[in-house]
Amino acid sequence: MGAKRRGGPYWRMTRRIVSLFPGSSSCEQAQLVEIRFTAEDRGTRVELTHSGWEKLGDAAARQRERYDRGWGNVFERCFVDYANDLQREPRR
Secondary structure, three states: OOEEEOOOOEEEOOOEEEEEEOOOOOHHHOEEEEEEEEEEOOEEEEEEEEEOHHHHHHHHHHHHHHHHHHHHHHHHHHHHHHHHHHHHOOOO
16 A cells, blocks of 8 residues: 655555554553454445553543543544544645
8 A cells, every 4th residue: 555645744555544542641450452444335444443441450441431532532523523524634
């Protein structure tokens, strides 16, 4: 897959991104975040899986609820705004 650059950081097109997510100050409590991109008829499906909650012990349920809302905001607001801005840019 080819590399793309559009006025910002360098991105290599891929189907999957996996990263440790430092949800707390402790490396032992870092969770795993996986984002998958799947081509569909009229666009791309983006799926996010945030795992490793058991590492947070008793705080896991409370933290997961907070992050569920946060990830919702990232995809439902920020990512949509970004994608819409890209569609409005003139093609080069």
